[in-house]
Amino acid sequence: MIASSTVPSPKRQRLGRVALSVLVVAASVALAWAPQPALGQEQAAAQKYTSSTNFQAWRGSHEIRTGPGTVTGVGYVHSMQVDVGAVGGNFVAIGTAKGAGAPGPNSSCVDRYSGTWNVYTDGMAFGTYFCHDEVFNAYTAGDDVPFTINYGDCPGDLGARWRLYMGGNFHQCVNQGSSTGSRVSVMLETTGTSLVDRNIDVKYTGLEYLIGSWVDLENANLSPVDNFYTVTAPANGKVNAFLTPLD
Amino acid sequence: MKIRKTNRIRARIAITGGIMLFVFSACGAESGTEKPATEGASAESKNCGPYTDKIVESAEFTPYASQRSHLPESYLNPDGVEAQDVPEGAAVPRIDGLARQFSLVDPDGGSYQYFSGSPIDSKTTVAAFQASGGIALEATPAKNAGLPEVVNQVGDKRAIPVEVGPYPGVVIWADPEDASERRMHHVYWEADGYLFGLILQGTPEHAATVSREVACASLTP
Numbered sequence: 001m002i003a004s005s006t007v008p009s010p011k012r013q014r015l016g017r018v019a020l021s022v023l024v025v026a027a028s029v030a031l032a033w034a035p036q037p038a039l040g041q042e043q044a045a046a047q048k049y050t051s052s053t054n055f056q057a058w059r060g061s062h063e064i065r066t067g068p069g070t071v072t073g074v075g076y077v078h079s080m081q082v083d084v085g086a087v088g089g090n091f092v093a094i095g096t097a098k099g100a101g102a103p104g105p106n107s108s109c110v111d112r113y114s115g116t117w118n119v120y121t122d123g124m125a126f127g128t129y130f131c132h133d134e135v136f137n138a139y140t141a142g143d144d145v146p147f148t149i150n151y152g153d154c155p156g157d158l159g160a161r162w163r164l165y166m167g168g169n170f171h172q173c174v175n176q177g178s179s180t181g182s183r184v185s186v187m188l189e190t191t192g193t194s195l196v197d198r199n200i201d202v203k204y205t206g207l208e209y210l211i212g213s214w215v216d217l218e219n220a221n222l223s224p225v226d227n228f229y230t231v232t233a234p235a236n237g238k239v240n241a242f243l244t245p246l247d
Numbered sequence: 248m249k250i251r252k253t254n255r256i257r258a259r260i261a262i263t264g265g266i267m268l269f270v271f272s273a274c275g276a277e278s279g280t281e282k283p284a285t286e287g288a289s290a291e292s293k294n295c296g297p298y299t300d301k302i303v304e305s306a307e308f309t310p311y312a313s314q315r316s317h318l319p320e321s322y323l324n325p326d327g328v329e330a331q332d333v334p335e336g337a338a339v340p341r342i343d344g345l346a347r348q349f350s351l352v353d354p355d356g357g358s359y360q361y362f363s364g365s366p367i368d369s370k371t372t373v374a375a376f377q378a379s380g381g382i383a384l385e386a387t388p389a390k391n392a393g394l395p396e397v398v399n400q401v402g403d404k405r406a407i408p409v410e411v412g413p414y415p416g417v418v419i420w421a422d423p424e425d426a427s428e429r430r431m432h433h434v435y436w437e438a439d440g441y442l443f444g445l446i447l448q449g450t451p452e453h454a455a456t457v458s459r460e461v462a463c464a465s466l467t468p
Binding site: 043045047049050051052053054075077079081083085086087088089091093095097101102103104105106107109120122123124125126127128129130131160175176177178179180182183185187189191223 | 305307308309310312313314315316317318319320321322323324325326327328351352353354355357359373383385387388391392396397399400401402404405419421422424431433435442444446
């Protein structure tokens, strides 16, 4: 008697299955349409690469378009890079960042949750990551800051190395085995694991690489890793990258 | 990887002498205790067998998730070009049973060779190559960066000294290059005017053993 009173009739079971199906479909539709937060560790890139190692230098300017509210555990990064030697592995980069730092044995890049953007340099050399905070609170939204990465003699009798400049100022020399690169890129990245929604926007202009002579970046390979980023190259030497939603 | 005897001896004397001088000066050794530069040449038959000592590595590293800049996804041969000829003295046809599948050469003489059980085409990523057990061998001009520069950049804790044939070298447990957080081993040593860098998976002892095979092959008449 107890069992028969707790088991629904076949008709009720069918109704239950239908109701459940409707619920699942409705939930799926709702999830698809609802704004979703961007995940951590995201990047969008505009890059030029070849099966050769002929890039000698990389330059341009990056206009900082937003000053996103800093969220604990989230890093906001505009990165300009040369992939040194063959593709992958070693690289050098200079950029602006705010928010979470980059803790590690060869890193002095700390958390900086202020309202302005800091200059940093980083990269990978001989299999190990390094990072330096160069200038704190250097730039704000609206600043358009030139950068240059090239190979040449460094101050202090260090010999020839990769040199990193931002805003016309020299910031770092980096030792690498190769004096040329296989890829140049500009990036927009967020780091960290927070699911808090992000809003970040950067505009690169005047992008040129040196292969004997200076060449405008054109036909760049654009690689947003997910649907939240948008990266476009509206003209030669120009790249827009942003993470929705925009202000 | 055959080189002429005269060049070999000249290069070995210069390189061994330079590195010995650096190592001993870094250790604070008095000049009177330094070994003659030519002593390294007599050691060419040493340290060519399997590396049997236990290598104790630092636990320090930077996870991929903690790195601020990251490289975009990387393809070893995005244009699908033919392998380039590697300069004599750096060319290696096979490592640890794997055939050379692709090679690139720098304008300044550096070379990059990739060894794998599978062909490398325009769709082969660095991540897939590494995950499949591929081995990379770099040989860049030592004038750009030599072993002392490697140690200076990486730091004493992570650059563990190993003997790579007759040459001093270091093994490094590298930081991950992609979201898989896979960590390769790098072994660096100087020979014949190049800084050699071998990049592979496995234990540090295995990395040291394979690097010895590569370095000692160059000593075969």
